[in-house]
Amino acid sequence: MNGINGRLPVLLRWVAEAQPDVVCLQELKAPQDKFPAKALAEAGYQALWHGQPRWNGVAILARTGTIQPTRRGLPDDPDPTQSRYLEAAVNGVLVACLYLPNGNPRPGPKYAYKLAWFDALLAHAAFLLDSGLPVVLAGDFNVIPTPADVYKPERWQDDALFTPEIRDRFARLITAGWTDALRTLHLDADLYTFWDYLRHSWSRNAGLRVDHLLLSPTLTPRLRAAAVDAHVRGWGWASDHGPVWIELAEE
Numbered sequence: 283m284n285g286i287n288g289r290l291p292v293l294l295r296w297v298a299e300a301q302p303d304v305v306c307l308q309e310l311k312a313p314q315d316k317f318p319a320k321a322l323a324e325a326g327y328q329a330l331w332h333g334q335p336r337w338n339g340v341a342i343l344a345r346t347g348t349i350q351p352t353r354r355g356l357p358d359d360p361d362p363t364q365s366r367y368l369e370a371a372v373n374g375v376l377v378a379c380l381y382l383p384n385g386n387p388r389p390g391p392k393y394a395y396k397l398a399w400f401d402a403l404l405a406h407a408a409f410l411l412d413s414g415l416p417v418v419l420a421g422d423f424n425v426i427p428t429p430a431d432v433y434k435p436e437r438w439q440d441d442a443l444f445t446p447e448i449r450d451r452f453a454r455l456i457t458a459g460w461t462d463a464l465r466t467l468h469l470d471a472d473l474y475t476f477w478d479y480l481r482h483s484w485s486r487n488a489g490l491r492v493d494h495l496l497l498s499p500t501l502t503p504r505l506r507a508a509a510v511d512a513h514v515r516g517w518g519w520a521s522d523h524g525p526v527w528i529e530l531a532e533e
Contacts, residue, residue, distance in 0.1 A: 284521040285311040286341070290318050292520050294325055295424065300511065302527060303346050304372050306420040307331075307378035309521075310339025310365075317341065328393040334365035340421070346371040356380070367403075374533055375501065376410070380421035383389050387441030393442050396424070400451045404458075409455055416501035416533075422523065425452045425487050427462070431491035432475070438532040443492060454508045463508045463528045475510055476523050484515055493526045504531040 283289055286307065294480040297305065298502060309462065314333040322329050322343060323350065330349045331341035342447060353369035355362055366381045378405065387398030410417045426444045429435035438444040464473060474489025483489060497505060515524040 283307050283309050283313070284523070286310055287316065287318060288340070289519060289521055290330045292319060292352065295517070296511065296514055296525060297325055297327065297343075300525070300527065301345075303344065304375075304377060304497060305341075305343035306377065307341040307343070308339070308379065308381035308422040310341060310447070312335075312339055330368065330370055332365040334363075338365045338381055340368045340381050341370065342368055342370050342377055342379050344372050349405060353378075354377065356399070356402050357409075358402045358455055359361070360395055360402065366399070371387060373471065374416065375530070376415050376417040378410070378417065378419045378421075380423070382423045385448070386423050388440075388442045388445070390406070396442060397451075398447065404451060404454060407455060407460065409457060411498060414500060415498065416504075417498040418501060418528075419494075419496040421454075421494070422492060423452065425441060425449065425493055425494070426490050426492060427452050427465075427494075429466075430470075431473070433486075433488040435492065437503070438490070443490070455496060459499050461499075461502040461505070463495045463497055463505055464491070464510070466505070469506045473510060474512070474524075475526050477515055479522055490526060495525055495526060495528050497528075501530070505529075506531050 312333050313335040317331045319329050326342040329343050332354050333339045348409045350371040356367035369378045383396040383399050385393045426432045473491050475491050475493035477484040477489040509523040
């Protein structure tokens with residue numbers, strides 16, 4: 283969101299247009315008591331959120347069924363004061379909304395925290411796979427998985443989003459059994475989910491793919507469609523991320 287209260291009109295416009303059943307939001311940048319639950323309820327969405335003043339923050343919205351919270355915060359988070367993980371059961375699917383640390387600048391404590399957080403995510407993701415439940419890991423992973431997922435990859439070699447250690451951890455999720463929904467249905471397409479505000483990145487389509495929806499093996503067969511609503515990035519006062527979505531068949 284890059285600030286949910288400042289960009290609330292954009293969010294409301296998008297949900298009215300797309301009518302998603304479930305929405306995962308990251309980077310709320312709002313304390314727990316400043317989340318716009320009333321405005322979202324008026325738009326037809328119940329909400330569960332994990333806020334933090336000024337930074338981070340994640341939320342899950344649903345317009346059908348109920349949200350049953352299962353976890354607030356990642357197990358063994360190396361810094362649990364940061365609001366980066368929220369998990370709930372929604373309409374028979376376990377939805378994990380996450381905001382992985384950026385990690386820049388590197389080397390340094392921010393990059394070390396990113397590595398440690400990712401390791402904690404790998405451990406919890408393995409636990410979720412072992413459960414056999416239908417699970418989606420959704421959010422801003424701050425990971426560019428491959429050179430095909432970024433405009434001019436040579437410019438990102440030293441960035442914390444594209445280091446070998448970070449890309450290896452993402453690859454380990456896929457090897458373990460998680461399905462990258464967007465890339466599975468669009469193997470060779472130029473797909474980006476983030477366009478910087480600088481250097482006319484949006485108008486040049488100089489983007490990167492860092493927002494991912496990963497599906498557990500029991501959920502993967504229900505995948506029917508996946509895409510990026512990139513046009514939203516071109517709206518006035520939009521976030522620098524565009525919404526990524528998937529469509530699942532009924533169980």
